[in-house]
Amino acid sequence: MVIPRLQIILVIGLCVTVAVVDAFAPPIAATRHPTTSAHNMMPADVLQNTIMNLDHLNNSILTMDQAAAETLAGPFFGLSLFPYLAFLYFLDLPQNETPKGVTVGFATCLLFVFLTIPAAVGAKVWYGVSLADSDWLHGSAESLLTVTNLVTVIAFRQALSFKELEADGVGASMPESMVSYRPMINLVVVLTALAGVSAFVPGFMGAEVHTPYLNGFMDIPFQLSAKHPEPENALTVACWIIHISSLWRGLTWGLLPLHSSGITACTYHLFYNSIPALVPLQAMLTCLGNTTAMFAAYRIAISNGWSAPWGGILALNDDDNFKTNPQEEESQSLVGFEDLGDALATDNDWTFIAKLFAGCAVASYLVKYGELWLDFPFESELYLSLAFIFIPSLLNSFKWWKRSQDPTFDGWF
Secondary structure, eight states: OOOOHHHHHHHHHHHHHHHHHHHHSOOGGGGSOTTOOSSSOOHHHHHHHHHHHHHHHHHHHHTOOHHHHHHHHHHHHHHTHHHHHHHHHHHTOGGGTOOHHHHHHHHHHHHHHHHHHHHHHHIIIIISSOGGGOHHHHHHHHHHHHHHHHHHHHHHHHHHHHHHHHHTTOOOOOOHHHHOSHHHHHHHHHHHHHHHHHHHHHHHTTOOTTOOGGGGTTSOSSOOOOSSOOOTTOOOHHHHHHHHHTTOSOOOGGGHHHHHHHHHHHHHHHTTTOOTTHHHHHHHHHHHHHHHHHHHHHHHHHHTTOOOTTOOOTTTSOOGGGSOOGGGOSOGGGTTTTOSOGGGTTOOHHHHHHHHHHHHHHHHHHHHHHGGGOSGGGSOOHHHHHHHHHHHHHHHHHHHHHHHHOTTOOOOO
8 A cells, every 4th residue: 555645744744743842842741640640631631731731842942042953953954864865866866867967966965064064163163153143154155055056957957948949849969967967066166166265265364253254245335224223143145145046946846845944044044043943943844855855756766667676665666646647758857847937948047047146136135124124023933933934835835736736837926
């Protein structure tokens, strides 16, 4: 019997929830009357104990400090590495026909993960703050994630453009990035070197804790007469561009939790890093997203004819409902990543990047300076921050569910 994919995702989510409750909530037995056993508790007692535990959990989350948040997030970030490695393995199987440049793009995320570690250690040792509160270190580290997104999107665009021309009967040469790792590896090396310069130069020049990333060259050079003064740990425009650009990548179902993880990071900075509970939430979404991405890549490989050398796995085996239909004869590795917008579909790589940068820059200016006229970013409201995360995530999920039912549906966003 094959368990539906939705049930698997729900089980994973339940496990994550149980882990969090177990970390924060005291055992139910501790709140019972000594003479009350688990078997003779009345429904009212069960309800009362449940409410007490939920209230304790709520208070623990609301009063969580940065140290507790980072301690809770650490294991989830660490565990997320293993499903991501499996995702890369399944993605690069020959049966998936994944463009080699796309594999390079996703693999570059490992570079971001490993090089962020010394940046985080430096922020803690040199300044006694988290990485998010030191803009020059934060921006330099996060720029590697932009490298990942940029390389992945360019490689997908090149492959999709070739597929479309081939389908239209237009003669076109196959992009080298479809069959060779080399072009995108070269691009990664150049972009990573530039990211390294943005870290080493201020480091050698004695940067302070709140030294702006890239010296704040894109920031407005004068103080605005806003309702609120800007906190010292506010992101620069360049650092905001890096974060916002990570949300503009096309998505499949398997990557939706990772998109929500990116929204969580942006929301954390929107509230000036004042809601620590969002840190472990981002870590859990990252771990969940890497797991669902691994699962999606596995299912695509199975549907394309790959047979696992270790045999079938319960709940991960293929069924008749997951077979590739005749309208999807092209590699399923490309499905879902065409959602780059009709307005940018005819652009070449350079104009696409320029327009994407311009759009992210406009959004970054609006966020960075627009929130100074609002009260909520300075009030650290956890439930409001969760609305910023889950409302867009639910809308995005609905769009992709609707598209799975009707391939002609383009969505409203």
